[in-house]
Amino acid sequence: MDFRLGEGSDALRAKARAFLDEHLTPDILERCYLTGTNHDAGFAKALAEAGLLGLDWASELGGAGRDPRELIGLREEMQYRNAPMYAIGTTMTVSHVIALMGTPAQRDEVVSKALRGEIVIALGFTEPENGSDAAAAATRAERSGDGWRINGSKMFTTNAQIADYVFMLARTNPEAPKHRGLTTFLVPLDQPGVEVQEVRTMSGERTNITFYNDVYVDDAWRIGEVDGGWNVMAAAFMHEHTAAFVGEQMRLVEAFEAWAVAATDDDGRPRVEDPAIRERIGRSHAEIEVSLLLQRRAITSGLHNLDGHGRGSMAKLFSTERLEAQADETLELVGADGLRAWGDPTTLQGGEIEYAVRNAKGTTIYAGTSEIQRNIIAQHVLGLPRPY
C-alpha cells in the first residue's frame, strides 16, 4: 500500500496551483458568485493554453494521454480553490463522447474547439416531469426532411445562457420501451424556437429551464444511432467517474477555524476553547480525509467496471451528505452571527459559513441524488435486489 499520490500528480498539482495563483483572480470569483454562472471564458481559454484541458484523454483523441490517477492532485486543487470548472466539466464530458462516437464532421466542429476552451456545452437530460429517471424523457424529436424537429422542455439546463450547444436526450420512438426509444443530439442553441428562461437557486447559482418549440436540428447533429441514445449516455457517464465534494468541506472548516480562533463568547473567552466546537473541527477533518480517500480510491482502482461505479457513488454520497451536516452544525455552533449573509458588510469569514448552508443542499441532489447513489451501492456493491 502507498497513500502518496505520486510524482505525476504532485507535479500537476503544483502546476495547477501556479496557474490558479495567476489566473483565478478575486474578480473572477466574485463575478461567478454574483452572476451565479460558474464559468469564465478567459479562464477557460487560459486553462487550455496552459495545457490543463483534456489531459486524461487518449492522445489519438487529441488529449495528452495521461493516466487519470495523475490528475487527482489537479482536480483537488481546482475544487479547493473553487475554480469555475462546472461548464468546462460538462463541455469536456460531452466532447469526449463525441470524440469517441461522433462523426468526423462533429469531431472537427466540436472537439478541437472544446480542447481550446472556446465552446460551452450544457446538459439536457432532466425535464420538468423527470429528474433522476432520465430515461423517462418526454421531449420529442421527429423526422423532418434531412433532420429533426424538437419539441419539449429541459429543466436545470445550467449554463444554457452562455452555451453554444445543449447535449440533449430526446424521444424518437414513443412505441419502444423507454430506454430504447431515445436519441442524443447536440442542439445548437442560437436559433429560432429555443427559449432560455432563468431559474435562480438557493445557492445563488443560476440555472435555466429551456424550451424547444419546433427547433430544427440537422441529422448531422445526431450523436450515435437513432434510438441508441441510452448507449451514448452510458459511454458519456462511464467517463464521469466520480463527483466527490471535498473542496467545499475544506473551505468551510477553514472558515470555521478562523472564526473560532478570532471570536469570543460573552465572557471574553475564545470560542475555540468550546469542546463542542473543537469536536466539530476534528470531525470535519476526519470526514474530509475519508472523502478524499474514497474519491482517490474511486479514481485509482477500477474506473471502468461496476466496482468503480459503486466506489464513485460512495465518494459522492459520503462527501455530500457529510458536507450538508457540516454546514448545518457549523451554523448552529457559530450561533446568531452565522446568519449574517454573504455580501453583507458584517458577514463572517467572507460569507463562507452562511453560503455553505445554502450551497450544501444542492450537492446531495444534483449529479445523482443520494437516493440514486444508495440504489447503485445497494445493487452493485452489496448485491441487494434492485431497491424500490
Place this chain on the structure above:
Amino acid sequence: MDVNPSAEQRQLVDAFAALYADASPPEAVRACEPLGHSPELWRRLLDMGAVEMALPESAGGGGATLLDLALVAEQHGRYVAPAPLVEAQVAARLLAALGEPAADVVGEIHDGRLVTLAVRRPRGDQAQLVPAGAVADAVIVARGEDLVLVETEGRASAVATLGCQPVADVSVAATDRVLASGPAALSAYQTATDEWRVLTAAALTGLAARALEIGVSYVLERKAFDRTLGSFQGVAHPLADRASEVDGSELLVHEAAWAQDEEPARFAELAAMALGFAAETARDTSYYALHFHGGYGFMLEYPIQLYYRRARSWAAVLESPQASFRRVADLRLAAV
C-alpha cells in the same frame, strides 16, 4: 496511490483469517462470556507468533509494520475474537522502545508472558478498566513522569462489562517497578496509545465489515410482505450508507497505520481520526445490521448482538468518538 495489500500481507491476512475462523466462531465467542478470553485461542495466537511479530527485529521479533498489524487486527475484529492481541502487541512494542531497562520484560514476552498497558492514566492509585487487565500478568501504567510495571497478582479486579472484555481495575503501588521516566518515556507511551488507537480502529473496522455482511445476508434471506427484505429502500439505503462508511473507515485506518513510517508528522492526528471514525462506523453498522433482523437480532442466540455490544465497547475504554475528534482538533490547532 495503491490501496491493495502486498502479496505477503495477503498471506498474513489469510493465515490469521483461517485461525480465527477455526478458533473464534460465534459459539466460541459466546462460550467465553462474560470474561471474554479464550485461553485456547490465545495459545494458538502465541504459537503463531502473533505477539512476537509485532516486536522489532532488534528485539528478536518479526519487525511487522503497524500496517501489517492493522490488517491482522481487522481479522481479529471480524471474528470479535476473545483474546487480548492488540494490547499485548502494543505493550510489547512499547517495552522494546524503552530499550535496556525493560529488556528482561521483553524476554519474558518471548516466553509467553502477557503484558498489557493502561491506555488511560490512573485515577489516584487505580488504573481503571485496563484492557486485558483481567487476564494479563503485568500492566504498564503511566503515572506522573514514570512508566511503571504493575504485577497484576492480587492487584487486578476483573470488571464485568457491556462488551464482555477482560478488563480490570488495577491498583498501582508506590513500590511498583519504574521502567522509565521523563519526556522520552512519556513520548514512547504516547506513541503506544496512538498505536492502540490505530489497531483498535482496525479491529472495529473488521467488526463493522463483518456486521454489514451479516446484516446483508439476513435481508437477502428474509421476506416480508412477499418481498425480499433487502429490496425495500428503507432497508437497503441505510446499509448503503454504512457500506460507504465501512470502506472509508478501512481506508482511513490503513492510511493512519501506513503514516507511522511514511508520514510520521501526521500519524497522531490520523490515529485519532481513525479511532473516532471507526468507532462510529462500528456503532452505526451494528445498529442497522441488528435492527434489520427484527426481534431475532435482539436474541442472544443470533451472532449480531455479539457485534453490537463490542462495537460500543472496544474504543470506549480509552475515549469516546467525541473525544477522539477533539483530540484531532487539539493536535491541529496546537500545530498552527
